[in-house]
Every structure is written in C-alpha cells, then in structure tokens.
Amino acid sequence: MFKCLMSARKSIYFSLLIILLFFLSCQKDVASKSYFPETGRNAIYQSSIDLRRNLKVLSISMQPGQEDLSGLAYFRLGLGAKIMGAYITNGEGGESDIRGEYPPYLAKIRREEAADVLAYLGGQVHFLNMPHIASARDSTRVRELWPADQLQAGLVELFSQFRPDVVLLARDWAGDRKNHQWEILYADLITTAKKSPFVEHLFVDSGKENGVLIPADKRHKFWKKTYRKVGKEAAAKYRSLAIQRNTWLRGYEPSYHLAYTTSPQQIKKLDEGLSTSPSKRLSRTGHAIRKLTEATAQGDRGDVLKSLVAVLDSVSFYLTRTYDLKVREQETLLRWKKELEKLRCALLGVEV
Incomplete structure (x- = not known):
C-alpha cells in the first residue's frame, strides 16, 4: 500500500514537472522579441516617437x-x-x-x-x-x-x-x-x-x-x-x-x-542644434503631430484617432500641391504620411 502511494505521488510530481516545463518553454525571452511590433502598447509608443523626430x-x-x-x-x-x-x-x-x-x-x-x-x-x-x-x-x-x-x-x-x-x-x-x-x-x-x-x-x-x-x-x-x-x-x-x-x-x-x-551654436549633445524642424508652411501640421504623439506616447487613446485622421487629411492636402513644395517639404510630408498610417494601424490593432 505504501509503495503504491509513493508511486502515485511520484507520478503526480512528474506530471506537474512536465506541465511546468511546458509552460516555461512557451514563455518567450524578451530579447528574442522584435523591438518593433506592429500592434500593442510598445508599437504605439515607438510609432509615436518615430513620427515626432525627423x-x-x-x-x-x-x-x-x-x-x-x-x-x-x-x-x-x-x-x-x-x-x-x-x-x-x-x-x-x-x-x-x-x-x-x-x-x-x-x-x-x-x-x-x-x-x-x-x-x-x-x-x-x-x-x-x-x-x-x-x-x-x-x-x-x-x-x-x-x-x-x-x-x-x-x-x-x-x-x-x-x-x-x-x-x-x-x-x-x-x-x-x-x-x-x-x-x-x-x-x-x-x-x-x-x-x-x-x-x-x-x-x-x-x-x-x-x-x-x-x-x-x-x-x-x-x-x-x-x-x-x-x-x-x-x-x-x-x-x-x-x-x-x-x-x-x-x-x-x-x-x-x-x-x-553647420550650426553656429555650441553643441553639447549629438542631436542638438539641428534644423530638422518642419518649414514655416508646415509648422501648424507639425504642431498638431507633436500634440498627437504626446498623447499617444503616454497611452492616451481618447479621441486620438479623430485627431490622427484630421492630421492625415492636412498632410494629404499638401501632397496634392507638390508643385508648390520644396524637396525637403515633400520628404517631410511623405514621411509623416507613412508614419501616421503606421500609428493608425497600431492604434486599431491591425497588422500589415
């Protein structure tokens, strides 16, 4: 009887060990994950800072x-x-x-x-x-x-x-x-x-x-x-x-x-004194993007989709007038459009 109980306990312990190892094997190492997911909190955050900095x-x-x-x-x-x-x-x-x-x-x-x-x-x-x-x-x-x-x-x-x-x-x-x-x-x-x-x-x-x-x-x-x-x-x-x-x-x-x-000011940081801000013509759209990404980077999903669509409309409007834009302005708008689409997909949980 005693031997049967010991055998049953060993069987239970062995089964639990197998189950534990199974779950451990299913857990992914963070290092193996992509740092650039298409959906989820991290995707929204990364898309936000990508959009913010040119x-x-x-x-x-x-x-x-x-x-x-x-x-x-x-x-x-x-x-x-x-x-x-x-x-x-x-x-x-x-x-x-x-x-x-x-x-x-x-x-x-x-x-x-x-x-x-x-x-x-x-x-x-x-x-x-x-x-x-x-x-x-x-x-x-x-x-x-x-x-x-x-x-x-x-x-x-x-x-x-x-x-x-x-x-x-x-x-x-x-x-x-x-x-x-x-x-x-x-x-x-x-x-x-x-x-x-x-x-x-x-x-x-x-x-x-x-x-x-x-x-x-x-x-x-x-x-x-x-x-x-x-x-x-x-x-x-x-x-x-x-x-x-x-x-x-x-x-x-x-x-x-x-x-x-090319900067006249004293440079103390590697990304300091750069002329990467949008032109005066695009400054209002740039301000709207900064406001949008501040909210999305903090995890605020309130009415950000409406704001995002409004910014996208503004960008699309400018892109219909490429004949009136400088080369750098065209590049900025195309980058904004691409990153805004990526941010929208991340917010909606859509993988492309």
Missing part, C-alpha cells in the same frame, strides 16, 4: 563590428531616429572566431552578420566595398588602394541616398589608435561632409577622452532595459567576431568629438 543618424566604421551599437540603439529606440550602418570595407582581411575562411567567404559572412545586427536595431546597412587593408606602412600605400576620388565618390553616394543629419565615425578598434587608413578616411569624410547639403553634424570617436557620451545606460520606457543591453543583444549576431569584438572594446566607451557642424 532625424537620420549614419554610423561609419572601417569594417563590420566596429560600430557603436549601444549608441545606435539609443538613437533608434530612444529618439525614433532612422539609422544606418555604413562600412568602408567588408572586413575580408581579418579572421573569423569560428573557423578559417577565405577572404571572399569571410566578406560574405561579415556582410550578412552586419545586416542582421542592424535589422535587429531597426536600421539599414551600406557597404562601400573598399579593399580591407590589414596594415600599411604609410599613407601612400593606402592611397594606392583607396584613391581619393573613389572613396569620396562612395561617400557622396552614401550621403545622397540616406541624407543623414548626424554622422558618427567610429574609431578603428582593430588597429592602433591612429593609423594611416583611419586618418585618410577621416580626411576624406571631412571633405565630403563639408560639400554635402545634408550633413549637419559630424562626430568622431578618435579615442580621446572628455568627449560627448551617448546615454547608453538610460533605460527604455517600456522594454525596461538599457540601450547598452540592447546593443549587446545585437552584437551577439556577430558570431564570427564574438571574441575579437570583446578584445577590441576592452570596456572602453565611445567618446565623440565634433569634427564638423
């Missing part, structure tokens, strides 16, 4: 894996900016932490990993496909492989396509603090930025101290984690660089210095 941030680094992922996470999730990671080379001259690869295969792996990393953060990628120079004895050798006209033409095309407001140049974590490749890239980037009608701030992480720091340790309002944590989650997708990247960073914090700006 900001584009471009990260430029020598090769995949050297970008400031915590900073990009802050700009994308915290400020609603559009982000892009651009890479001068594909990193084909380096090594893989997984196994030995021929340069063409390694380049393919790095490109795919970079695309996955930026997609995780809601961004885009761009590759200039310059040859990877592992080391160079002098700048003449670098110029042979990176002709000024070719590199600058690639940067001009990049700026024309993405039209960034802020450009962040990462240090060459794999090389010396200052090397010939990085110095030439820096010089060509300054030259190109000064000629660009889009770039307003160019910040450089050259390894110097006392620069501008991105608040990577700030916690996101809804995800309840720091942007540094989100950046580390994204970095985990660099499987071929897992060990090398930790060696490069060694706990150092990117510290940015202003290398070029």
Whole structure:
C-alpha cells in the first residue's frame, strides 16, 4: 500500500514537472522579441516617437563590428531616429572566431552578420566595398588602394541616398589608435561632409577622452532595459567576431568629438542644434503631430484617432500641391504620411 502511494505521488510530481516545463518553454525571452511590433502598447509608443523626430543618424566604421551599437540603439529606440550602418570595407582581411575562411567567404559572412545586427536595431546597412587593408606602412600605400576620388565618390553616394543629419565615425578598434587608413578616411569624410547639403553634424570617436557620451545606460520606457543591453543583444549576431569584438572594446566607451557642424551654436549633445524642424508652411501640421504623439506616447487613446485622421487629411492636402513644395517639404510630408498610417494601424490593432 505504501509503495503504491509513493508511486502515485511520484507520478503526480512528474506530471506537474512536465506541465511546468511546458509552460516555461512557451514563455518567450524578451530579447528574442522584435523591438518593433506592429500592434500593442510598445508599437504605439515607438510609432509615436518615430513620427515626432525627423532625424537620420549614419554610423561609419572601417569594417563590420566596429560600430557603436549601444549608441545606435539609443538613437533608434530612444529618439525614433532612422539609422544606418555604413562600412568602408567588408572586413575580408581579418579572421573569423569560428573557423578559417577565405577572404571572399569571410566578406560574405561579415556582410550578412552586419545586416542582421542592424535589422535587429531597426536600421539599414551600406557597404562601400573598399579593399580591407590589414596594415600599411604609410599613407601612400593606402592611397594606392583607396584613391581619393573613389572613396569620396562612395561617400557622396552614401550621403545622397540616406541624407543623414548626424554622422558618427567610429574609431578603428582593430588597429592602433591612429593609423594611416583611419586618418585618410577621416580626411576624406571631412571633405565630403563639408560639400554635402545634408550633413549637419559630424562626430568622431578618435579615442580621446572628455568627449560627448551617448546615454547608453538610460533605460527604455517600456522594454525596461538599457540601450547598452540592447546593443549587446545585437552584437551577439556577430558570431564570427564574438571574441575579437570583446578584445577590441576592452570596456572602453565611445567618446565623440565634433569634427564638423553647420550650426553656429555650441553643441553639447549629438542631436542638438539641428534644423530638422518642419518649414514655416508646415509648422501648424507639425504642431498638431507633436500634440498627437504626446498623447499617444503616454497611452492616451481618447479621441486620438479623430485627431490622427484630421492630421492625415492636412498632410494629404499638401501632397496634392507638390508643385508648390520644396524637396525637403515633400520628404517631410511623405514621411509623416507613412508614419501616421503606421500609428493608425497600431492604434486599431491591425497588422500589415
């Protein structure tokens, strides 16, 4: 009798354990979820800040894996900016932490990993496909492989396509603090930025101290984690660089210095002093959007749909008069229309 009772208890405990494991397996890790859902509270919040800020941030680094992922996470999730990671080379001259690869295969792996990393953060990628120079004895050798006209033409095309407001140049974590490749890239980037009608701030992480720091340790309002944590989650997708990247960073914090700006005022923050506000003609619509997104970001769903439809009507009216609009105004209106539609779907709980 006693043995039967013990056997029955073991059976019950075993069944409960199976049920518990089943429910645990059904729970999704927050890190595995998309940070850009189409419906729900987080979708409404993200759509609201995306609509509020007309900001584009471009990260430029020598090769995949050297970008400031915590900073990009802050700009994308915290400020609603559009982000892009651009890479001068594909990193084909380096090594893989997984196994030995021929340069063409390694380049393919790095490109795919970079695309996955930026997609995780809601961004885009761009590759200039310059040859990877592992080391160079002098700048003449670098110029042979990176002709000024070719590199600058690639940067001009990049700026024309993405039209960034802020450009962040990462240090060459794999090389010396200052090397010939990085110095030439820096010089060509300054030259190109000064000629660009889009770039307003160019910040450089050259390894110097006392620069501008991105608040990577700030916690996101809804995800309840720091942007540094989100950046580390994204970095985990660099499987071929897992060990090398930790060696490069060694706990150092990117510290940015202003290398070029079109603003006459003193710049203390990376997104300060930008002319991203709508034109005078669109200022009333811009004010209505700010008022709308303040309500939706706080979770107020009162009559926001009516307000949203009214703003959409205003935007649509302007878009019927494109002949009377400047190029930047057209871009602003098209962005507003797209983001307003996305916010409306989020409010209605509709997945597209």
